[in-house]
């Protein structure tokens with residue numbers, strides 16, 4: 186078996202965390218004789234500096250020719266004054282559009298070992314396991330018309346737009362994911378105010394008839410924002426439009442205890458895209474202290490969704506759990522002064538050895 190991927194480390198902590206993710210991907214593939222080839226290319230701010238564009242032609246071409254893309258993060262304060270279309274973020278949005286993946290899966294899981302990192306009480310968060318399926322190619326992020334207009338006073342406008350097929354395709358992914366989990370979908374909208382949300386609700390309701398084994402409910406986004414932190418265990422799969430999903434997925438990070446833990450997979454298009462949910466974190470970039478687990482867990486999602494190599498994905502996820510259970514933590518997960526924080530590379534190394542242990546143990550178990 187062979188896997189050919191493009192790695193886009195990007196800006197800020199992106200290169201530090203993707204280095205560890207690639208290391209783990211290679212380690213698990215080596216264990217099973219799965220061959221991985223990878224090429225690295227610039228995206229975001231580094232690409233602006235080097236090529237004058239946040240998504241250079243060579244980068245895009247390499248991505249389109251690979252089976253999957255693993256991205257770190259884009260953006261940084263030095264680019265904040267650039268016009269919207271030239272910022273590092275616009276490179277990421279152009280990449281998402283070109284790759285075509287419309288369903289962005291963002292799981293947030295409460296790990297027992299780091300329950301104390303969540304600002305939520307342990308009895309609220311314990312056992313929570315939410316999958317946000319965020320529509321990624323539509324809505325207000327891409328709707329036209331958009332822009333600034335000069336009149337008596339300066340104005341700006343954006344357009345939230347959805348078509349039935351755009352809603353149907355992401356709804357199917359959400360129901361299919363729910364069938365692999367607890368068979369429940371919560372569709373999140375603002376149908377009391379927005380036409381796009383009314384269409385969203387009608388369409389998701391219709392798609393649900395094809396999945397009689399999945400229970401569907403609907404929730405307004407404001408209520409969902411509250412429920413996520415008061416009763417996260419009441420959710421299984423949440424399906425929602427692009428901007429609501431962006432906001433709710435950062436909020437859902439409180440379930441895990443750190444944004445650094447969160448992974449994502451974008452599927453359904455020509456080439457799948459994997460990226461941790463956290464950003465470039467310029468304040469800690471270059472210090473080797475960032476949490477690589479979100480990026481590593483994104484590599485696990487790559488094995489599951491693109492390579493259909495569930496065992497490899499499971500090994501990485503078990504290894505992450507084991508490293509946390511043994512008490513190792515990057516600085517974002519250390520509460521008080523109780524213990525020394527591990528560096529990004531140390532955590533990568535620990536996950537690498539845990540992957541070997543986990544797969545050895547499973548092989549031994551299957552051999553008896």
Ligand code: IPM
Nearest residue numbers: 259260274277278431462464
């Ligand atoms: C995310 C990020 C991006 C988004 C930015 C960097 C464009 O916040 O992936 O959640 O808004 O989609």
Ligand code: MN
Nearest residue numbers: 431432435462
């Ligand atoms: Mn975001």
